[in-house]
Each structure stands twice: as structure tokens, then as C-alpha cells.
Amino acid sequence: xxxxxxxxxxxxxxxxxxxxxxxxxxxxxxxxxxxxxxxxxxxxxxxxxxxxxxxxxxxxxxxxxxxxxxxxxxxxxxxxxxxxxxxxxxxxxxxxxxxxxxxxxxxxxxxxxxxxxxxxxxxxxxxxxxxxxxxxxxxxxxxxxxxxxxxxxxxxxxxxxxxxxxxxxxxxxxxxxxxxxxxxxxxxxxxxxxxxxxxxxxxxxxxxxxxxxxxxxxxxxxxxxxxxxxxxxxxxxxxxxxxxxxxxxxxxxxxxxxxxxxxxxxxxxxxxxxxxxxxxxxxxxxxxxxxxxxxxxxxxxxxxxxxxxxxxxxxxxxxxxxxxxxxxxxxxxxxxxxxxxxxxxxxxxxxx
Amino acid sequence: xxxxxxxxxxxxxxxxxxxxxxxxxxxxxxxxxxxxxxxxxxxxxxxxxxxxxxxxxxxxxxxxxxxxxxxxxxxxxxxxxxxxxxxxxxxxxxxxxxxxxxxxxxxxxxxxxxxxxxxxxxxxxxxxxxxxxxxxxxxxxxxxxxxxxxxxxxxxxxxxxxxxxxxxxxxxxxxxxxxxxxxxxxxxxxxxxxxxxxxxxxxxxxxxxxxxxxxxxxxxxxxxxxxxxxxxxxxxxxxxxxxxxxxxxxxxxxxxxxxxxxxxxxxxxxxxxxxxxxxxxxxxxxxxxxxxxxxxxxxxxxxxxxxxxxxxxxxxxxxxxxxxxxxxxxxxxxxxxxxxxxxxxxxxxxxx
Numbered sequence: 171x172x173x174x175x176x177x178x179x180x181x182x183x184x185x186x187x188x189x190x191x192x193x194x195x196x197x198x199x200x201x202x203x204x205x206x207x208x209x210x211x212x213x214x215x216x217x218x219x220x221x222x223x224x225x226x227x228x229x230x231x232x233x234x235x236x237x238x239x240x241x242x243x244x245x246x247x248x249x250x251x252x253x254x255x256x257x258x259x260x261x262x263x264x265x266x267x268x269x270x271x272x273x274x275x276x277x278x279x280x281x282x283x284x285x286x287x288x289x290x291x292x293x294x295x296x297x298x299x300x301x302x303x304x305x306x307x308x309x310x311x312x313x314x315x316x317x318x319x320x321x322x323x324x325x326x327x328x329x330x331x332x333x334x335x336x337x338x339x340x341x342x343x344x345x346x347x348x349x350x351x352x353x354x355x356x357x358x359x360x361x362x363x364x365x366x367x368x369x370x371x372x373x374x375x376x377x378x379x380x381x382x383x384x385x386x387x388x389x390x391x392x393x394x395x396x397x398x399x400x401x402x403x404x405x406x407x408x409x410x411x412x413x414x415x416x417x418x419x420x421x422x423x424x425x426x427x428x429x430x431x432x433x434x435x436x437x438x439x440x441x442x443x444x445x446x447x448x449x450x451x452x453x454x455x456x457x458x459x460x461x462x463x464x465x466x467x468x469x470x471x472x473x474x475x476x477x478x479x480x481x482x483x484x485x486x487x488x489x490x491x492x493x494x495x496x497x498x499x500x501x502x503x504x505x506x507x508x509x510x511x512x513x514x515x516x517x518x519x520x521x522x
Numbered sequence: 523x524x525x526x527x528x529x530x531x532x533x534x535x536x537x538x539x540x541x542x543x544x545x546x547x548x549x550x551x552x553x554x555x556x557x558x559x560x561x562x563x564x565x566x567x568x569x570x571x572x573x574x575x576x577x578x579x580x581x582x583x584x585x586x587x588x589x590x591x592x593x594x595x596x597x598x599x600x601x602x603x604x605x606x607x608x609x610x611x612x613x614x615x616x617x618x619x620x621x622x623x624x625x626x627x628x629x630x631x632x633x634x635x636x637x638x639x640x641x642x643x644x645x646x647x648x649x650x651x652x653x654x655x656x657x658x659x660x661x662x663x664x665x666x667x668x669x670x671x672x673x674x675x676x677x678x679x680x681x682x683x684x685x686x687x688x689x690x691x692x693x694x695x696x697x698x699x700x701x702x703x704x705x706x707x708x709x710x711x712x713x714x715x716x717x718x719x720x721x722x723x724x725x726x727x728x729x730x731x732x733x734x735x736x737x738x739x740x741x742x743x744x745x746x747x748x749x750x751x752x753x754x755x756x757x758x759x760x761x762x763x764x765x766x767x768x769x770x771x772x773x774x775x776x777x778x779x780x781x782x783x784x785x786x787x788x789x790x791x792x793x794x795x796x797x798x799x800x801x802x803x804x805x806x807x808x809x810x811x812x813x814x815x816x817x818x819x820x821x822x823x824x825x826x827x828x829x830x831x832x833x834x835x836x837x838x839x840x841x842x843x844x845x846x847x848x849x850x851x852x853x854x855x856x857x858x859x860x861x862x863x864x865x866x867x868x869x870x871x872x873x874x
Contacts, residue, residue: 279631302809303724305686305778306693307712314710315703318696319725319759321809322802334657341658344670351667358666360659362712367722372655373671407671426657450674457654457673 176204177291182265184287185257189213191220194271199224201275201285205267208257210235213249230256242510245503250396252405254376258383258390259508265294266387267380269431276338276432279359289429290333290380293363297327298423300368308363308425331386331422332413335378336360337433342375344403344450345443348436363427368418371460374410378431381413385422387512388472389413391504393497395445400493402445407453408497411460416475419465448491455490473505480505528556529643534617536639537609541565543572546623551576553627553637557619560609562587565601582608594862597855602748604757606728610735610742611860617646618739619732621783628690628784631711641781642685642732645715649679650775652720660715660777683738683774684765687730688712689785694727696755696802697795700788715779720770723812726762730783733765737774739864740824741765743856745849747797752845754797759805760849763812768827771817800843807842825857832857 184202186192187210195202199222207227211219215231235256236243246256251270258266267287276284296310301324309316309325316325341356366372381390389412392405417424463482469475484498536554538544539562547554551574559579563571567583587608588595598608603622610618619639628636648662653676661668661677668677693708718724733742741764744757769776815834821827836850 303718303722303778305688305724305727306708306710311710313706313708315693315695315699315706317725318694318699318727318755318798319762319805320696321805322698323806336657341667342670343667344672346674347667347670354665354667356658356665358658358663358713360712360714361710362714366655367719369721370655370719372657373669375657375670403670410671426655453671453673454675 177288178265179204181263182267182287182291183208183257183261183263185210185254185261185266185268186271187212187251187254187257187268188219188271189217190271192222192271193220194274195222195225197275201287205287206263208261210253210257212251212253228260230260238511239507242503242507245391245394245500245507247392247395247399247405248397250399250402250405251376252392252395255390255392255405255409255504258387259511261383264382264384265291265380266383266390268376269379270377270433272434273337273377273431274434276430278430279361284429284431286335286378286429286431287380289363290335293333293425293428294330294380294382296330298330298365298425299324299327300365300418300423303367304364307427308365311363328421328423329382329385330425331382331417332374332424333380334372334374334424334426335380335429335431336427337375337377338430340433340436342377342433343436345439345446346450348439348442352439359430360427363425366414366424366426371411371414371457372424372426374406374413376406376409377433378429379406386413386417386472388505388508389416389476391476391501394493394500400491401448401452403442404446404449404453407449411456412476412479415460415463415465415479416472419469419475420472452490456487459486473509476505477502529640530617531556533615534619534639534643535560535609535613535615537562537606537613537618537620538623539564539603539606539609539620540571540623541569542623544574544623545572546626547574547577549627553639557639558615560613562605562609564603564605580612582612590863591859594855594859597743597746597852597859599744599747599751599757600749602751602754602757603728604744604747607742607744607757607761607856610739611863613735616734616736617643617732618735618742620728621731622729622785624786625689625729626784626786628782630782631713636781636783638687638730638781638783639732641715642687645685645777645780646682646732646734648682650682650717650777651676651679652717652770652775655719656716659779660717663715680773680775681734681737682717682777683734683769684726684776685732686724686726686776686778687732687781687783688779689727689729690782692785692788694729694785697791697798698802700791700794704791711782712779715777718766718776718778723763723766723809724776724778726758726765728758728761729785730781731758738765738769738824740857740860741768741828743828743853746845746852752843753800753804755794756798756801756805759801763808764828764831767812767815767817767831768824771821771827772824804842808839811838825861828857829854
């Protein structure tokens with residue numbers, strides 16, 4: 171049933187934020203069962219989340235988060251899937267794969283089930299090439315290579331920190347696009363993985379995402395969203411902007427493309443609009459901010475980059491809305507909490 | 523036979539450099555016959571090139587080039603397919619599609635013949651989006667759009683100047699890769715068109731390429747290659763570097779991906795190595811030069827950008843090899859010749 175010799179079995183955690191029973195895992199069983207799951211329960215902690223038998227997991231609800239982080243739990247969002255980043259923090263593994271609980275196994279054009287996790291691992295274990303564009307896409311995929319004119323000095327590539335997977339069926343649209351195109355489905359299977367070029371920002375979606383926690387984990391903070399916050403559905407976007415700028419600075423690569431998952435249902439566009447509308451105009455200033463953001467040479471660790479970034483967020487985005495001052499502070503709290511859990515061995519996460 | 527209502531029938535020329543009879547056109551007849559062809563005959567001008575009946579064309583051999591350009595013909599390469607750029611210069615159309623004579627109609631995964639030209643036209647007529655990455659690729663393709671987190675202010679896009687198509691079967695590899703992977707074939711049909719982000723260079727291949735001549739034509743110079751030159755097979759690469767930097771400067775977009783053509787046979791890797799070997803180490807300095815090249819704000823036309831670029835080529839690349847001084851001069855000559863043929867109406871090209 172479980173894949174024989176799954177890659178990186180002992181080096182990867184699957185992080186799932188949820189508010190419901192995890193029936194969706196049944197379909198993923200052949201692919202996920204060899205791995206350990208970190209389930210981050212959002213919302214009412216007294217509710218019981220059922221996990222199908224046979225899976226190895228730790229489940230953390232809000233009480234656990236508060237207990238483990240103490241006052242620093244304030245940096246973890248509540249009533250928003252942004253809470254998933256708590257799972258990145260308590261993991262002790264080198265790699266993280268995170269997936270939404272409304273995402274199922276997709277099929278490739280030949281009708282075969284797609285082992286999303288294997289493709290992510292492949293993406294992460296092969297180099298990235300952000301300094302020059304390869305027109306045949308991933309030069310490390312089977313039957314492909316660097317094309318004529320690709321500088322040889324750049325063919326070694328650089329380490330890959332992030333693998334961003336895509337979605338068949340329901341595309342990851344914002345509320346306005348959902349409203350305008352209620353029937354649009356993504357049926358296009360694009361058989362490609364590519365490195366996002368240096369200096370280019372992208373909209374990182376948290377639905378189907380893997381990363382090297384040792385390389386970039388401390389920057390994978392999903393911000394302050396949901397309960398008590400003026401904004402939602404920008405958690406993964408925020409992380410993506412921060413992560414891309416830091417990866418560019420540190421010489422790490424980000425890939426996007428394969429693998430696809432099957433996204434089963436669209437969230438409510440009216441609810442989404444309410445969550446998003448501030449983000450929709452704020453991002454018009456946030457993106458130029460990140461495009462222009464430069465980090466000092468002395469910032470050679472993810473943590474140092476992130477703390478510097480938090481400072482600039484407060485200084486420059488604080489003018490848009492006081493929310494960004496709070497967010498900048500939360501970014502610092504996040505790093506403190508990360509380091510407390512990860513640098514010292516004093517606090518062990520209390521998984522169940 | 524000919525497609526009914528072919529798009530841009532009167533606005534597009536197909537430019538084909540060749541040294542042989544154009545039997546390959548038979549396969550393209552349903553797609554190309556509605557259009558006018560500009561055939562640039564390379565090598566011995568006394569040789570007769572046979573063109574299948576029913577095509578409308580002008581054919582220019584070296585004698586014609588010399589007659590039309592006079593002493594400025596020195597900027598047009600001889601015994602190298604770089605001579606194709608003469609065709610861009612003498613065309614009076616808004617759009618150019620150029621294709622090699624060893625490229626045939628490819629099939630899409632459903633087995634249907636791919637109308638490469640229609641896809642190029644589609645690419646050129648839809649906006650480009652170089653300022654932010656869209657993870658679902660071309661937002662203007664059917665069933666796709668901008669994903670969540672894509673700034674709304676950037677969704678209008680910018681005009682597309684270049685459409686770079688790809689190749690099934692024989693990939694466009696350099697000589698070393700051809701030697702190392704003699705049996706590699708490209709069988710991966712990637713169903714995507716994408717804009718190459720601003721600030722990112724790419725290896726532009728001239729095999730299957732379309733562009734808006736009014737927007738970027740004067741920068742589509744394929745350099746000095748072949749007879750009497752120390753280098754070959756860098757003609758399209760050179761044009762690609764120049765064009766990308768100028769497009770970035772002027773706010774024009776470049777797309778790559780669909781359409782595929784079927785590239786029938788690999789050129790001789792030993793001959794290619796001889797042509798390429800200087801380029802292989804020169805490009806290690808040329809690419810950083812183009813990556814760092816900045817054009818003054820006052821350069822608001824392609825011609826002005828190109829003349830400024832020629833100056834910098836001579837100044838900065840001249841140190842690598844005297845060839846680049848000659849090339850910088852040829853770039854200026856090219857622009858002079860372009861303007862002579864295109865700005866004034868005094869010299870009409872002598873097509874047959």
C-alpha cells in the first residue's frame with residue numbers, strides 16, 4: 171500500500187492546517203502514509219479532528235500552540251489557514267510539504283495518479299537556475315538539458331529552497347476573478363517545472379507547497395491573518411514575497427510548475443472578497459516595496475534577512491496602515507519563537 | 523487549401539534563409555501559402571533555389587543584397603543563416619515570422635497539425651506580463667487568467683514584441699551537448715506560453731521566431747557570423763540579448779513557449795563546435811555585459827537604443843577581442859541601412 175522506499179521518508183513532514191476531519195487523507199494514503207504528518211487544527215480547540223487510521227501524526231490545536239509558544243503565540247494566526255506555519259516551526263525535519271485538505275490526487279494526461287510529493291522532492295533535490303532563462307524549462311528533467319547559448323558557468327545551478335506546485339480543476343483565483351469567472355476550471359496540464367528568475371516576484375500559493383526547512387524555513391512565516399486582523403488570504407502571498415527576496419539575496423532557488431494536485435472546491439467568493447479587499451489595494455504598494463527591497467551583505471542567514479525585512483516593513487509599509495507595524499513586530503516574534511524551538515533544544519513540541 | 527481568412531495576411535512576411543530548394547514548404551502549404559515569403563539565399567548566388575509553385579515570394583541572393591545595400595552590405599553575414607536579417611530589413615510588413623528550412627509541421631498531443639504561425643500571431647496580439655510572474659503561465663490563453671495575488675495594476679500588460687517558439691524532436695543544443703547526448707530528442711510538449719520576466723536574459727533561437735517589426739525590427743540584427751568571422755551559431759543569441767535589453771528598456775514584452783515546430787535533423791556537432799567554441803567562452807563575459815547594460819532614458823526609439831548599445835559593445839566587449847569592435851561598427855551600419863530602406867522611400871528592394 172505504502173510506496174516502497176519512499177524518498178526522504180525520515181527527512182520530511184507533511185503539514186496540514188484544518189478545521190475538519192481529515193477524510194481527504196484516504197485518497198493520499200499510498201503517497202503520504204510513509205511520512206509523518208503535522209496537523210495544525212484551526213478554530214475551536216475543543217473540537218475533535220478525526221484522522222484516518224494508520225497515519226503517523228502530531229496534532230496541535232490552539233491550546234497546544236499557546237502552551238508551546240506562550241506569549242509568542244500571538245504571531246500565529248487564528249481562524250485562518252495561515253496557522254499552518256506553526257507546523258513548520260515545530261517540525262524537526264529538513265523538508266516540509268504542506269497541502270490543503272480540499273486537495274486531492276490529480277491525474278496526469280495519461281490517466282495516472284500523480285505522486286505530488288515525489289515530484290516536489292525531485293524539484294527540491296535538483297538545482298535551480300534563476301540567473302538565466304532556459305527555454306526548454308527544467309534542464310534537469312528527463313530528456314531535457316540546457317539549450318544552446320546557456321552560459322556553461324551557470325549550468326551547475328544553485329540549491330533549490332522552494333518547490334511551488336499547481337492545481338487542476340479549481341484555479342487559485344482572487345475573489346474578483348472568482349466572481350467574474352465562476353465556471354472557469356483549470357484543465358491545462360503544463361508538463362514543466364521552472365525556476366523563477368532572480369529579481370522576479372511571484373504569487374506563492376500555500377495549497378501545494380514544499381520547501382527545504384533548513385534553507386528557508388524561518389522566512390516561511392504566513393503573517394497575521396484571520397481573527398482580529400484586517401486581512402485574509404494573503405498569508406501565502408506574504409510568505410512568498412519575503413521568501414523570494416531572501417532567496418534571491420542568499421543565492422537560493424525557487425521552482426514552480428509540476429506537481430499538480432486536484433483542487434476540489436472553490437471557496438466562497440463573497441467571503442473571500444471581504445478577506446481580500448484591503449490586500450487588493452495594499453498589494454499595489456507592497457509589491458513595489460518588495461521589488462525595491464535590498465538586504466545588506468552582512469545579512470547572511472535567513473533569520474538576519476528576516477529581521478532586517480521586518481524593520482523595513484515597519485518603516486516603509488507602516489505608512490499604509492498600522493497593521494504593518496503589528497505585522498513587522500510579529501515577524502520578529504516569529505523569528506524569536508523559531509529560534510527558541512529550533513536553536514535550543516529546551517522546548518520540545520508536545521505532539522500527541 | 524489555403525486557410526480561409528488567415529490572420530494578418532497582408533501584415534506579415536515569412537523570412538526563410540536557405541541554401542537549397544525549398545521542398546520543406548510543401549508541408550507548410552496550408553499554413554504559409556496565404557502569406558508572402560522573403561527568401562534570403564545564402565552562399566553561391568549563381569545557384570538556383572527552387573520554390574514550390576503557388577507561393578508568393580521575393581528571393582534575394584548575395585548579388586541582390588550587395589546591389590540594394592551597396593557598401594553597407596558588409597553588415598550582412600555571408601555563408602551563415604544570420605543573413606536572414608536582411609529579410610527583416612527589406613520587408614515592409616508589420617510582422618515577421620522566420621523559420622529554418624529543416625523545420626516541419628509538428629503535431630500536438632492529440633495528433634493534430636500545429637499551425638505555428640497562428641499561435642505566433644496570437645502571442646504577438648495579446649499583451650505580455652514581464653513585471654510579475656503568473657504561475658498559471660499565459661493569463662490570456664483560453665481557460666486561464668491571472669492568479670490570486672497578481673497585482674491588478676499590472677494585468678493590462680504591455681505590448682508583445684517577440685514570440686519565441688520551440689522545437690520538438692531535435693532540441694536546439696550547443697555542440698558540446700550534442701556531442702554528449704547524441705540521441706537526445708525533445709518529446710515533451712509543454713502546453714504553455716509565458717512572458718520572460720523583465721531583467722532576465724534568454725537564449726533566443728532563430729529557428730521558429732516571430733516579431734513585431736515596427737516595435738523591435740531594428741534590433742533584430744543577427745550580427746557578423748560565418749564567412750570571414752571568428753564565430754558562428756551566435757547570430758540569434760546576439761540578437762536575443764540585444765532585443766531583450768531593449769525591450770526591457772522600452773517596456774515591450776517577449777514570450778516563449780508555444781508554438782512547436784518539428785526540427786528534423788541535427789547539424790554536425792563537429793562543425794558546430796568549430797563555429798561555437800569562441801562564443802562558448804566569450805558568452806561568459808558577454809552575458810554579464812548585457813545583464814549590467816543600462817540605456818539612457820533619452821533613448822526612446824529602438825534605433826537610439828541600438829546605437830547606444832553598439833557604442834558600449836565597442837567600448838566594453840572590444841577588450842575581449844577586436845571582433846567586437848568590428849561588430850559594434852556593423853551594428854551602426856545595420857541601423858543606417860535599416861533607416862535608409864525604411865525611413866526614406868528612395869530605395870525600393872528589388873524583389874523578383
